[in-house]
Each structure stands twice: as structure tokens, then as C-alpha cells.
Amino acid sequence: MEITRRQLLKYSAALAAASAIGLELPLPKDLEAAHVEKWIKGVCRYCGAGCGVYVGVDKGKIVAVQGDKDNWNKGFLCVKGYYLPPILYAADRAKYPMLKKGDKFVRISWKEAMDLMTEKFADSIKKHGVHSVAFYGSGQAYTEESYFMNKLFKGGLGTNNIDGNPRLCMASAAVGYVSSFGKDEPMGAYDDIYHSDCFFIIGSNMAECHPVIFRLINERKQKGKDVKIIMVDPRKTLSARIADLHMSFIPGTDLVILHAMAHVIVKEGLYSKDYVNNHVVFKTIKDDKPAKVSFEEYVKFLEEYTPEMAEKISHCPKDDIIKAARWFAQSKATMSFWTMGLNQRTRGVWANNLVHNLHLLTGQICRPGATSFSLTGQPNACGGIRDTGLLSHLLPYGRLVANEKDRKDMEKFWGVPEGRIHPKPGPTAVDIFRAFNKGEIKCLWIACTNPGQSLPNVGPYRKGMESKDTFLVVSEAYHPTRTSELADLVLPAALWVEKDGTYGQSERRYQYLEKAVNPPAEARPDLDVMIEFSHKLFAKLGRADEAKRLFNFKNSEDVWNEIRQCSKGTAYDFMGMTRARLKKAHGIQWPCPTEDHPGTVRRYTSRYGDVLVKKFDPHATDVSFYGAKADGNKAAVWLRPYKGPAEPPDAEYPYILTTGRQIEHWHTGTMTLKVPELKRSAPDAFVEINPRDAQKLGIKSRDKVKITSRRGSIVLEAKVVDVPRDGLVFVPMHYPERLINLLTTDAYDAMSKQPEFKICAVKIEKA
Template identity: 35%
Template sequence: MVEHNTVRTTCPYCGVGCGVLATPQPDGHVTIAGDPDHPANFGRLCSKGSALGETLSLDGRLLHPEIADKRVTWDQAFDEVANRFKQTISEHGPSSVAIYGSGQLLTEDYYVANKLMKGFVGSANIDTNSRLCMASSVAGHKRAFGSDTVPGNYEDLEQADLIVLVGSNLSWCHPVLYQRIVAARTARPDMKIVLIDPRRTVSADIAEIHLPIAPDGDSALFVGLLAHLDQQGITDSDYVSAYTSGYEAALLTAEDWDIAGVAEATGLSPLSIARFYDLFARTKKVVTVYSQGVNQSAAGSDKVNAIINCHLATGRIGKPGMGPFSVTGQPNAMGGREVGGLANMLAAHMDFTPDAIDRVARFWGSGSVAQGPGLKAVDLFAAMARGEIKAVWIMATNPVDSMPEADIVRDALKACPFVVVSDMNRHTDTMELAHVRLPAAGWGEKDGTVSNSERRISRQRPFLPLPGEARPDWWIIKEVAKRLGHGAAFSYFSPGQIFAEHVALSGFENSGNRDFDLSGLSGADYETMTPVQWPVRSKPTARMFGDGKFFTLDGRARFLPIQPPPPFAPAPGTFILNTGRVRDHWHTMTRTGKAARLSAHMAEPFVEIHPADASAMGISRANLVRLSNGHGSALVRALVTDRQQRGQLFVPMHWTDQFASNGRVDALVTGKTDPVSGQPALKMAQVHAEPVGVRLYGFVVAAQKPALATDYWAMAPAHNGYRAEIALFEELANWSDFLADTFGTDAVFQSIRDERSGRRAFVLIENGRLLAALYTSPDPVLVSRQWAVDLLSETELTASIVLAGRPGADRPEGGAIVCSCMGVGINTITEAVTRHGCTSVEAVGALTRAGTNCGSCRAEIRGIVDANRLIAAE
């Protein structure tokens, strides 16, 4: 039963778009649950969504406007922004200013920002971090369908007989969709899963076939599949003839790609390719799910079209359980696409054609509408570095960490004459460079809509008051627009009014010839609006293109002839670097970095490296590794694993200068982009790797945030304090000074030292409570992290307990966290197997609750069960 003060809202993380029930409590905290009535998740939440209530504190929030680091009034801030933009436009023209937005913006915020820049400033220099996420999907959709339309919906994942995951670690990056698939497969064991990914990710746990493809080998694999389908007579010639064009040209290119050629280009065995091709050919109900491994490539658009070609050739599109399916990384990447948040799009999915420019100009009542596309993200910051962009407004994103060649982006912002950042956080690597800082509302305070990966629009509703002087993004943009002289066009008083205008534009002069149409929502009650899939004309539309009608000029879907790129060969002595996400963190951790349990699983930046590569370089487990190239460097922890192929490395993209000394991995990624979409190739860079000479490793727990100034550090919140990994490249001359500087106290620490091993421990306890502890060793510190962190919650500690560095026999210790949702560690799971006879993930869950919420840890639990099964049988 839903409590009377419970608010139905939508999760602010990935593009799954899960419904959330948020219930404020009398003590100020908020309880979070999945909404069982929301059609995206039916009550499921992942570890990040479950922990949303733990990210709502005001710690680190920007609560007041600032100019040059000083608090000012909103009027002063607005006047400064408007005057500087006016002056820049007057002196250098509209193309000298830009907005860089985010999939964290709500649709209403996005709409107003896009309208201001493209409609009234007259420049299309408004792009978004969605360019880094799904721009190649947009380009592929438009080339094939004539519109940026995702054909299917989440039900297709449950109705398919074969799901092909391409460059998508669904288990960690879209866990709720993954669990929907797991549930469907449990109900229908004949369902098959294929994973196509250079890494053996945890998503391989449910796959019959894992194809460890060479980087950028996807185009060749699917071009070869098209040729195979034709040769085997599997194509639907009637469908191709009636509803498509360009098949002969696409096939002519594909015919050269036999299985031997595909094997050479992909690094896969001919047998595994043949197995996949046969499975795809003989299974009619196929959904191909793809994500960043496809999009984040210099050939991303071609990869998308190579996938779509195979579905068009077999008529497997727009029908239950069939179709290509792009899953987006951000909560409102789709909403941004809908309102024209990308530099090459107008609002309501319209392009920069003369008819569309005229239509939008008449609707907005503006004679200043931009006449052509603006600068895409990578080009925008490159232009800034050249001095061509002289004023920029960054909204709800952190490009200093997320853009490729991130150090160059940082330098460009440092050199830019005027930088405005509106965000909820005072301390981000981008916010540090702002001349003007504008405090924006955060999740739980915002009011508006978002669109998920299946074209479903949901409401985000507020359940918290606006803190300090924080305000919604749409209101901030509106106030600047008024001061720029456009008040009449921006006289909004609520997000509902903005949404109504968005709805009206979508239906304006649209007789079904444009895909994006919300005209059926005209006059709907915004406050009580329930999740709905667009287009909405007389009624919502679950699937697109089932009738064979597309949005090209001739109404036919287009095949694209795709010529795969040659196999990538890294320079001698270098590795191929792949970047991505971990299970429990989100983007640059501005939200998840606040939740202690979300850092319990992986608390510092790391590099996955194959055991043979690690051995060849003298890198042992948990050593520090330096990655470098001509663009930058990073210091990361070695995670030696055979999940990684030889010659390749994986590093997550989450860590910033706020959380680690040198973990910004996108500083190493080049600015190479897809020529069609402008999306950067974030998945592939060349780097050198070498072990780092460390004199001392250290682990820190502290009740107050320590001041870390060591050669290496990585810090994360812990329950009742902080935890940190550190490393020193030289022996310290004075430990007393180091402890005083680090922990901000002159108090005397109790300590012990093992002369033989060189290990030390320092501890400060007051009235039975742990204030600080430091463990050091010439080798990676062996102290149980979770045990040490848990000591911060104890009230009757003695120094001897802490200095021991491990629990006594009377203090059972759960070990490193495996299940973040339930806080269950590896030792607890191992004991469930070895002592209690649990021989399955389900049995472990019944005993310990591990893996019973979001399920993202189930593959790891299965690995622990398998590793200990023989012991359990004895």
C-alpha cells in the first residue's frame, strides 16, 4: 500500500527509466522503493536506484549563486551572464557562444535551452553529453528509417527467442533490463543469449555464446551476417521488395565478407562465427540490443546500420520480440533528442531543412532561428581551445572528466573568457573553472518529464523543498532569456506550461509525416500524467514500423552499404584501452559518490589486465599501474583477470580529481570521432602501461574527511566516515607531521611496527570511538577493508583491536562486499556454500539475501559458489 505522502517519480540514472516511489520521513530521510505499477521496471530497482535516498544530503551542494568565487544575488548573477553573452555576441557574432547540456536535464529544461540558443540567439552551438552516448544510434536510425526512432519496447526483450547483446554489459549498466531478461529466460529456458564484447563481462553469465570480438570488429561481423542470411535464403524477399530500398547495393558490399574474412577482421574463430550466424538465421524472433560498445566508435554509425540491415533483410522489425534496440546511457538522453538538444537537430525531431526552419520560426515567433547545424561536442571544445568560442554555459554535466582528451578540454575552459556552470554540486572538476556558478535543483527537487530508451515519457516529481537558493534549470534559463531581450517568448510559470508548448510543436503541421508527435496529449493533466510511449496521436504506440511505413521521402526503409574498417593494430609496446562503467557508480560520481555502500564494491580506479600481460610486465595483483600516451596519464590499481583479452585493458570512467589523485581515464582517449554522428571513440585508445615503483602502500579509515596529499590516493565515503587507498613513492621522514597534516590533529597516535615485514599501523581512538587509522605496507595492504570500515560504527573499541588489522575469532567478518544492495561480503557467501551447503545462487540468496534485489551481483555469487562447490561436497 502506497503511503499518502509517497511521490511517484522516475530514477535519475540510466535510460531504463525506472519508476520510483519516494516517501519523505519525519526524521528527514527518504525511503526509496521501485514502483510496481511502472511499466519499465514493475518495482525492480538496481543498486544505484535502491541507494537514491542515501545521495540526497546537502553535503557539497551549491546553494547560492557565485561570481568569481563570491556569493551574489540571483539578479547579479543573471545580469552578469546576460551582459557577457550580449557583449560576446555583439563583438563576435552568435557562433562565438555555446551551451553544453546533459541527459540529466529534464525535457522541459532542454526545451527552453534549445529554444533560447537555436531560436533566439540564432546559433545551433548547443550540444550535450548525449553526443558521447548515443549520437551514432541517432545517425543510424535516421539513415535507415528517415527518423530517430527506436522501433520496439522492453516487452520485446521478454518475447524474443534470441537476444544478441552487442557492446552492452547489460548486467551492470542496465541491470533492471537484464533482470527482466533473466526472468523471461527462467520462464522460457529455450530463449538464447549471445554476448558480443571484447571483455567477458558479467553479462556472459547467461549467454550461450560469448564472442570476444576485436575492437571495432562489429561492422565486419554483421556485414558478414547479412551475406550469410542471403546465401542461406533466410532473407524476407517480399518484405525487402515492398518496404525497403538499397538492398542490392548493401549486399554487393557484403558479398565479399565470407566467414574466413570475418574471422580475420574480428579475431573470432570461424566455428564460433558460424554458430552465431546459424542461430540468428534459424531464430525468427530476434532482438539485437546494443549500447556504448557500438556507439562509442569512430565507425559507430556504420555499426548501427550494419545491425539494422540484418533486421530489415529478414523483416524482423516492428513486431513482438523482434528488432534492433538501442539502450541509452542517461535518464533523458531520449528527451534531449526529442527537443533538439543535439547541435545537428531542431526541436521535435526536425532537421535543418528549409521547411523545418520556417515551421519552427513561425511556431516560436522568431526571425532569428539558426539556419544550420552547430558544433558537436568534440568540435565545440576544440573551437574553444582555438579561441573561437568565447562564452559557454555548461548545464548539469562535467566535461572536464567525461570528454575525450579531457586535459585539453580543461585547458580550453581555463582559457575561455567566460564560463558559466549551472549544477547542483559545488565541487566538480568543471565547476572549479566557472566564472559564474548557478545553483540548480537536483533530483527530488525537480519537476518535469524524462523519456526512456523505449520512447516512454515519465514524470519526475519533486518530494523535497528547494534548498538554499537552488532553482530549476528551466527557470534559470528563462531569467537569462528575459535579460537578453526575449522575455515575451519565455514567459513560463511552470514546467507544465513548457511541456504543453513542446506537445503543441510536435503536432504542429504534422499529419503523420514526422515520427515525434505528442498531439494526443494536448490538454492532458500534467500533474497526474502516467507513463506513455510516443508517438501519441489518438493513442500511444507500442511499436513502430510494424506496418512497413517509414519516414524517408519514399516511405521505405533504407539499407546502407557498409564497408567495415580494417582490423586495428596497436603500435608495438602499447595496449588497446577500453573505457566503461562499473556496477554501482554513475558517470562522474557526483551523485553515487555520496553513498557509502555504492563504493563498497569498487572503491578506487582500476585497470583490468590479463594475467599473462601482467606477468610479462612484472605487475602483481593490486599493484599500481601507470597508463600513459601523448594526451595524458592515469594511476590505477591492477585488477588481474582473464575476463580481459591479452593486449587489451579496461578502465572505468567514473573517477575524477574529486575522488582520486590521477584517475581521469578520458584524458587518455583521443578526440577521434565518427564522421557521420560526431560521437567520439571513447571505447578505444592506445596506451603504454607500466608498474609504478611504490615504497609504501596504505589504507586509511577516518571519522572526518582526511586531507590526502600522497603520491597516489583514492577516497570514498564510508558509513560514519571515509576510507582511502594511498601510496608513497618514497619513505616518509616524519610520520608525526604526516599524521597531523592528514587527519588535522596533533593528538598522539598509538602505533605498532613489524620490523621484518615493514608493516605499520597507526590508530587514534577517543572515548571508545575510532577517529582515524592508517595501515601501511611495502606491498598492497592486506587489511580487510570492510572490517576496518565497520569499526567506525563501534563505540567500545580499544587500540589493540584496531592495530591488529584483522578481526578476532569472536568477531565474524563478512569480507569484501559482493552484494551492495544487501551489504553481503564474500566471506559470508563462501560460508553459506562451505558450511551451510548452499549449491546455487538461489540458495545463497535465501540464506543471506545476497543477490535478491537488483541481481547485478548474481554472476559473482555464482562464481563463488562454483569455486567452493567441491569444499561444500566434502
């Protein structure tokens, strides 16, 4: 069946913008299977929204997917969710272990693959030490898989050379939460949408990237006549079409807009004096260290950030800034959403802090409808990476590598010698690949992700990955990808409901995915491979008995039960989330300390349900940011000076390139480009150019255009459309034949180490 992009937008929950674009088409009938033997409860495989699904099985094959009406998504799915079944049956599924010999891959047995892999890793450790090996994981892996690898590397081997692709998308949000509130514990929930009457959406094209959540926002707007939507985005996206106020600005200048909003709020007395006095401290950086300052000093800091000054720098009209500030402060409940537009920046943490600042100043936080909510790009970036502590500076459930007590606690819990966990955080995502390029890391295992396409400034890292002097293992469900083509060894991986495990999503909601069908041929669940690898590696290192004690897991439930114990007593506390309970439930939000506990909708507030507030802060009566004990359990409003992007446009490279997602596809397209309907709708990359810029350059739609940055060039078809603002061009990131990340910069945020994918300088010319 031929489906147009216009139809796909309707079929997905991006019909949130239906009233603006006049779509009235029904969902195709043939999306539903003719016959289903049984329905198995699961979760969508794509973004971090965590939409509940039921998977239809017939004769051992997935034939249909439908939304879970009892879950938060109320049965709605986006178009990618409806078209999930084909991703399991693509022609290029990886089915057998493959070893590169010369320029070709040859099939080998699992025994040969595991023997070779463990020999290479063991030999490297013996000759060069434990820091010569590394693992690069994913926010797509199940929680059990990520926890296991964290235990293996940090607790078993004693190296922190382990990081994941959420470093590329969510690290700034995590560090923003920690620096503002003391903990990386998102406090809000999707339930807040039903209570909010002002939505402040910045750096997020929700209609295409989180369409089911956006649908709920649109429903709220339709039912509440006074509901306002503020959209802060340099592109006039589909999301912006239902906004009451669209604030366009020069990319990288939104920090001045956020400060100017705070300026208006303070100057007009719109801030909450009670909240500021009781729950907030003010902080700046002095002599490279955090230092407290007074409210008066903060007010003085804001003096220069007038709406007029912000307009001059950002080109966002001052009247829009004033209006946004008033709506934000004066609404009954304001909810902010953001994602990669804030995070993928060299000032990503600061941008996150400044959104939190607005909520803290106005008291728009820790009550129904009032919260600052970071959207997640991958299905398990929260649960499997941030919560389990897979990133190189973290330990499980709020613990830090650099904290001596946390290290000792985990060493005791894991039963490893004191001092085993290395006190220095390991290299982060980009630096792992830099070290691999230099040969400092000799063996690298990549699982469930595609850095050969997704890394910024990917060209040099691709060359490093195909070096003959190092050993690269890639666990992948498809072959070849732009990463597996560079590997020495490819391990075929089970995908989605071909295995079982747990996802943890944006609102702290954990959900269990039951195995529904078998993987193809010899593909195996990653956890099974990881457990086998650990035993074989330790045997080669002469530590077989230790492996039997540390890695004595038979299945994912065994790992999950250890995870529950590991979380016990922390602010996460999963003890009430038994596997049996998760199988029945339609998601449970942590903390959930007992089996009869319903889960926690909102954090940091005893009034609205956080049972742990009193445990961690006995004096709390309502709100307590108990992660910030040194600040009296108060959250921080930060004085962050304005600084622009790492690579602003100039005379030689006068345009700004930004990248992102389309509704049809997800990340590097390894799954969605296998779905014929989705590929027909969005078959290839393009460059989106503003009509005024196109006229200056003599470019028309469908012309071939060459885009060049300081790192590379790419030729794409032009799409002249009044979506990006003047001086900005947009390219989707999904297409493996069009590596837009050859152009992007690998400059990253000094605090989060997250790269600035969203902004780099380019020049444009007809090809």
C-alpha cells in the same frame, strides 16, 4: 552497514546472473525508511531505462525510494536506484551562487550572478555576434529545460551553438536510425523482451549498465527453454555469464563480424525474400553521396566477408559467427540490444547500420519480439535532447536545421522572423570546446553535466575552460566538480525531485516527475534560471518586448504545453500527453495524438499499433518506414566497408584501452560516489588486465601500473582477472581523482561526431 561488491551485485537487478555466480542474499532491510509521510511517483535519476519509482518523503526530506510495481520495471530497481536519497544530502551540494576571484570562489547573491552572466553574454553578442556564445546541455536535464534553451538559442538568438553530452553517447545511434529508417524513432519496446526467443547483445554490459532490463531478459530465458542469448563483447562481463554464446573479438573489428553474419544469412538462404522485396532498399556511397544498388550488388559486396576472413581480422571463431547468424535468422523473434560499445566509435554509425541490416535482411523487425533496440545511457537523452532537437543540427520533433521547410515551420511556430534560425548546423560537443579554447566562443554555459571529466582527451579542454580570456558558467548541483572547479561562475541547481519536469526514455516512454521536496538553501530549478536569464539578456540587447512574447512561461507545465503543440502533426505527436494525464500514468509511449489514445508500443507497423503509419503512408498495409519517402518508404540496408579504429595498437603502444561503467556508479560519479555504501563497494579506479598479459608484463593484482597513451599517463592499481581478452585493458570512467579521459582520443565519427572513447592505443608498465 558494510556491503561487499558481491552483495551489491545481488541487491541490484544484476541478479539476472545469479544462477551463474551463486548469489542468494536478501536486500538489506535498512534500505527501507522507518517512517514515510507520503509517497510521490517519479522516475529514477540514472540511466535511460526509465525505471518508475515512488519517492518517500518524511518531514520535508527524501528518506526512501521503492520501485513502481505498475510501471514497466515491475517494481524492480538496481542498487543505485535503491540508494538514491543520499545524493540529495551530500556535504558538497552547491547552495549559493559562487564567483571565482583569483583562485578562490566567493559567495554572491543571485542578483549579482544573473546581472554578471547576462552582462557578459550581452557584451559578447554586441561585440562579436551571436555565434560568440554557446550552451552545452545534458541528457539529464528535464525535457522542458532542453526545449526552452533550444528555443532561446536557435529561435531567439539565431545561433546553433548549442549541443549536449548525448553527442558523446547517443549520436551514432540517432544517426544510425535516421540513415537506416529515415527517422530517429526507436521502433521497439521493453515489451518485446517477453516475445523474443533470441537476444543479440553487442557492445553492452547490460547486467551492470542496464540491470533492470537485463533482469527481464534473464527472466525470459528462465521461462523459455529455447531462448538464446548471444553476447558480442571483447570482455567476458557479468552479462556474458548467462549467454549461450559469447563472441569475443579484437575491439574495433566487429564490423567484419556483422558483415560475416550477413554473408552466412544470404549464402544459406536465411533471409526473408518477402521482406527484402517489399520493405528494403540497398545503398552505398558513390562520389560522396548515397546511391541505390541492387540486392545482387549487395550479395557481391558480402562475398569477401566470409566467416574465415572475419575470424582472421577479429579473432572471433568462425564457427561462432556461423552459429550466431543462424540463431539470429531462424529464431521466431530476435531482439538486438547495444549501447556505448557500438556508439563510441569512429565507425559508430556504420556499426549501428550493420545491426539494423541483420534485422532488415531477416524480417526480424516491426513485430513483437523482433526489433533493433538502442539502449540509452542517460535518463532524458532521448526525450530532452534527440526529441526536443537540442543538438546543434536538429530542431524539435524530427526537424533539421539544414532543411529550409523545417526552419520556416519552426520560425512560424515560435513567432520569430523568417531567416532567424541559422541554416548551418552549429559545432558539436567536442568542437564547441575546441572553439572555446581558441576564443572563438567567448561565453559558454554548461548545465547538468561534467565535461571537465567526461570529454575525451580532456586535458586540452580543461586548460581552455580555465582560460581568463573567456567566461564559463556552470549550473551544477554539487561544487566543486571537475568542471565547476574551472568555472568563472557557479549556479547552484536543484536536483532530481527538488523540481518538476518530464523525462523521455529509450522506448519512447515519457514520464512526469513531481516536485517532492525543496532544494537546499538558494539552489534553484534550472528552468527558473533559464527563464530569468532570457528576459534579462534580451533586455540588455534592447529586445525586452520580444522576450515577453517568446519566453512567457510561468512554470514547466507552460513549457510542456508548448512542446505538445510543437509535436502536433509530427510522427512524435504528444498532444494526448497532458500534464494531468502524465501525473496519473505510469509512462506513455509516443506517438499519443489524443487524450484517449493509450500510446504506441511499436513504430512503423499498422498491424502492431502505430496509428500514424496510415497518416504518413496512405498505401501502407502493414509496415511503412515513412521517414524514407525518397526510397518509397523502405528502409536501407547499407554496404559499409570494413574500417578499423582511429588509433589501433602498434609496436610502441601495443595494448587497447577501453573505458566503461561499473554497477555501483554512474557516469562521472558526482552522485553515486556520495553514497557511502556504493563508494565502499567500489572506492577507486583500477585497470583490468588479462592474466596472460599480466604474466608477460610481470604484473600481479594490486600492483601499481602506469598506463600511457599518446595524450597522457595515469597510475592505477592492477586487477588481474580473466574478463578482458588478450591485448585489452579496461578502466572505469567514474572517478574524478583518476581522469582516465586524459588518455582517450577525441577522434570522432564523421557522420555523428561522436568520439571513440572505446578504443585507443596504450602501453603498460609497472609504476
